[in-house]
Amino acid sequence: MSHVPVSNLQDDLILKVDKLGIRRSERWLFRELSFELFRGDIVQIVGHNGAGKTSLMRSLCGLLTHAEGDFEWTEINDLPCLPLYLGHLAAVKPELTVFENLKYHPIAGQFLGDEPIEDAIDQVRLGNYLDTPTRHLSAGQTRRVGLARLLLADTPCWILDEPFTSLDVEGCKWLEQQIEQFAEKGGCVLLTSHQPVHFEKKPQILEIKRPVEALC
């Protein structure tokens, strides 16, 4: 696997999903799901609770095996470029400080210098908590540490599972802006959210529907 900076992409197509189907405990969540992600796309996956949004995202990241169909990340130098996935879990270590959490976790295949990290922390409004162990943070503040990774990663695609959870109004606004800016720069974003999101350009909607043969 390799991690490819956005600017290096030649092609417009980033992800191609072909008739994907996922089964959990013998029940099909969906089948024959096909879509494509291009640079600049913002796609919102919608579906009721338990539709299979998280499952779809995890299998695109290789964290779950899919039952049928296939998908393909665009390749650069024969290596598929992988997305940055932020899921329900924040991947924040409680015993490390906010700064160390970003400093010692590789993002997109590399470790970063101090300055960009401090900048990112300022942006998520945790500047005062630079040296606070993250176990002393509130729910929303912990999510912010995770979100700071978005600013540091140089990947062509973000996959965000309910990224607005626990964020206050201001934080949501900030995140929406970030997503839009990233799309303008040529990245693509796949996200879910149950609360309404406000982008200038309406995001594309991808609805997950239960296949006909699944009855319950």
Next chain:
Amino acid sequence: MSHVPVSNLQDDLILKVDKLGIRRSERWLFRELSFELFRGDIVQIVGHNGAGKTSLMRSLCGLLTHAEGDFEWTEINDLPCLPLYLGHLAAVKPELTVFENLKYHPIAGQFLGDEPIEDAIDQVRLGNYLDTPTRHLSAGQTRRVGLARLLLADTPCWILDEPFTSLDVEGCKWLEQQIEQFAEKGGCVLLTSHQPVHFEKKPQILEIKRPVEALC
């Protein structure tokens, strides 16, 4: 401690908070917070991430020690009546089924019969998952199991910390209705939420402000 059914309440006052102050790691979150909760109240606590909403709720439930001031739950037969608290953690055991999770956890001091439990499960739209171990549920479905407790508890006050998290649009609407109905019946609800909530009657707002002497 005792658990008092709503109908038994004589007084209108349920909770009286007097100059409460909470300190976390040597920093005051708030001081001199006073308010009262009456039957039929819906109070939304607002504040940015890290303001101290969760800390306030937990200390009202006796899960955190407060630094100054005091609060008092109304007493019946000399025993303070305790609220039902649903926090960030869902208190749902992954290895038990949805039904067993409600059946074998005492709510408001008692275990319930099968029928009300099955009703409650139907209401939170998990009827098809009655016998599914909860570890097979999605994020939103797991929250719904926790919320089913609201229907079963017979306490005068609900304390709900971001109850709308992970719920889909329909689920949010349902929860809003429940809260309103409960208030009409004479209960009182203390809740936080970063996303907009829609009640017929505007909820009262309780804002948590940083005390002046805390600088950061």
Next chain:
Amino acid sequence: MLGKLLRRELLRHWRCRQDLINPLIFFLITVSLFPLAVTPDGAMLSRIGNGIIWVAALLAAMLSLESMYRDDFYDGTLELLMLQSGSPYSVVMAKIISHWLTTGLPLVIMSPLLAVMMQMEGDAIGALMLTLLIGTPVLSLIGSVGMGLTVGLRQGGVLLSLLVLPLYIPILIFGAGAVSRAAMGMDYSGQLAFMGAFLLGSISLVPFASVAAIKVSIR
């Protein structure tokens, strides 16, 4: 209340019944490490066997303490139980009883097998079972306090051993002592009486300490 709570605990264990045999297997494997590491010589083994079996039972009981509160703490169930049940004492008692039923009792039943493998004789085997029968509830009781105190801490596991093992020592000394007296054909009722007193004392006092410990942990 206690009955229902106990049913909940046992149901949970039943759901992961596969885990039920794990302490047993740990017990079996740990005991069988010693002949490999020390000596296969039967005469020697029968002299040290009682001590080894007791220590292994101690360790097995201690390791399985984890399952007592840890899960419930992390998913918020412990908070809920303590706040909503109205009787923290029953919550703790249900946990202790189910821990003993699922760990201590199987160890007692399994012990003759290991005793035979360690070349112990009939009298000593009887004494071993008897002392384990009295001793393992004490292990569960004392363990619940230690676990209650460490449940909120990361890496509580090793800290737990630090808190709990020293408290287990008296029971170990009397238990193993009684068995070796039995092996030599001596009377061991003194040791048994002491262990019984210890058991009664801890049944009546320890649950309150556990409740206090958990109350400290959940806030």
Next chain:
Amino acid sequence: MLGKLLRRELLRHWRCRQDLINPLIFFLITVSLFPLAVTPDGAMLSRIGNGIIWVAALLAAMLSLESMYRDDFYDGTLELLMLQSGSPYSVVMAKIISHWLTTGLPLVIMSPLLAVMMQMEGDAIGALMLTLLIGTPVLSLIGSVGMGLTVGLRQGGVLLSLLVLPLYIPILIFGAGAVSRAAMGMDYSGQLAFMGAFLLGSISLVPFASVAAIKVSIR
């Protein structure tokens, strides 16, 4: 990459440095349970001491495996590391090395003290340290596979012991065997050579098995 990851691990351990001494204390307490349970007789102890110290080291190493992946798994960091670091091999190696540095090495350093408590002689003490020095890295290596396999499971702890202890047995037999030969004044280079070969073999193969195990667990 490996260097930075290793720094992260060591930093984490440093942040909870209190936990660092826990395996040591477990080691110390477990060993000292035996004189209490078995016999305080010096001649006897010096015969069984090597085996007991080795078994205790095994158990201490095994119990501290928990800290290797468990936390990282539950807060999603393990996923992140495996996906984002670009080199799962380095992630695993960093974990194994830091586990040894924080558990195995302190055990080696501590062992002479315990050996003296167990009335062991100079030669045997030297052999004990040497075999532990070669043996403990193998314990960390094999343990990382077992931990990788069980990290996603509830109550993995006792299951872990079932998987890992049988795999530890050869090292135990050769380690303890070498020490008792040394105590009898015999040559033990054969055992050492075997342990060395085992170490080399597992360094070269086991990390790949660990990567495979973790990849299975995180999905």
Next chain:
Amino acid sequence: MNWQWFHRLSSPKWFYQISERWLPWVMGVSLVLMAAGIYQGLFNSVPDYQQGESVRIMYLHVPTAFASMMFYMVMAIAAAIGYIWRIKLAHMAAISAAPVGAAMTFLALFTGAFWGKPMWGTWWVWDARLTSELILLFLYLGFISLHQAFEDREVGDRAAGVLAMVGVVNIPIIHFSVEWWNTLHQGATISKFEKPSLDPSMLIALLLMIFAVILFCSAIMMYRMRNEVLSRENNKSWVKEVVLGKQIGKMK
């Protein structure tokens, strides 16, 4: 190269059909051999000059001990094939072999212990063979427990597969290291049983029983595999046909 046969071999459906034909034969032959072996062993062979009648335990003990080791290898090889080539059928084979092997290990231990009491005057000694058999039991139990601990059977397959592959390296090491370990210490536990040059009547009984037990285990393993196939492929149309067909048969 033509991989057709390989794919066919790895198809659960193919296995289900072929085993349907084979299973009765394997089972039948093993039962016949076993009957012959038991007759030969109990009535038609001489008692041992040293051990008397108790030697007859041998006819159960040796075959089960042999099968216990053989099925570990079967399990490990199947698991490795399944892991490397991602063949589901191989995983199913490994999963089905494990309980059979574990049962044989247990029987070998049990019969051995029963034999030991009259022969050595004790149920158990820490002799090399006995110890390594005990460790084998632990390895089996580890494999089974690990597989069961996973929710998702396919994840469990792969996890247990990794374990089996690591464990198989250990088998010869355990075997030899334990032997070496035993000779290091004083010779109190040298095997008290000198292998007698067997009387032909005993040898026949023994051979019959060995084959019978191996075939019997294979039949059980096949039977378990068929169940495994059905339960895992339960959403495939051919399984529905099989199951429905049986129900219709019953209704008639």
